[in-house]
Amino acid sequence: MSLSRPFKLANPLNYPLAVVVGGIVLVGGVRWIQWPSGVVLPTAIATTTVVAALRKTQEPETFDWGNAALERDFKTIQGNAQTLAQRAEILRSEASLRLTESHQMDLLVVVQLACDRAQELPDNIQALARKLQGQDSLFAVESLEKQLQQAQAQARQTDGMAHQQWQKVMASLQRNIQLAHQGQDARQAQMISLSSLILESAEVLQQLQLHLRSADLSNSADTDDLVSLSETLRGCQANVDLLIS
Incomplete structure (x- = not known):
């Protein structure tokens, strides 16, 4: 939406x-x-x-970052997010055509939810840009430290692949905070992390699409893999949500 x-x-x-x-x-x-x-x-x-x-x-919304490098990073992220949303819409349509049996409805819902989250990304990126307008580096550092605390809390409550994803986010946030304290614009560090997560989401979405096309849907191992990839994609989006919160 x-x-x-x-x-x-x-x-x-x-x-x-x-x-x-x-x-x-x-x-x-x-x-x-x-x-x-x-x-x-x-x-x-x-x-x-x-x-x-x-x-x-x-008209396309424009932002005055006051930082040429930050503006370039944002435009790249904006384009990648839009591409990801478009691919998610294609995957959603493919899943609706492929998963038509009554016993496949739960799997269809899982895939569609993952695609829905990916399609929300462009709007969320725009919301982040509005939030970061005019922020100075110090304020952004405080925001990053709050996000790190949230990520640490999530990591303590998860295990397996989800825990690994939160560990990646924590490492990224810690690196961004260090860069910001060294004088780099914390907003730019945040953009770099966001870009990495979007690219990771795109990779997982591609894997999900390829697996959906080739999977033997009567094989429980294949359907379990589809569920796992869908949950991984949703996990990537949860990490994105934390960075833009």
């Missing part, structure tokens, strides 16, 4: 379509509907303003 963009007023002169629509309302109101000037003029102005605001919300 997409997160809605804030509805902000925009200068109608920057949006020719808004001016055209407002003009049509003005002319139509006077010539055809014959509204009084006290009605048609405010209506035309309001229409122009609303259309301009709608057009503004349709």
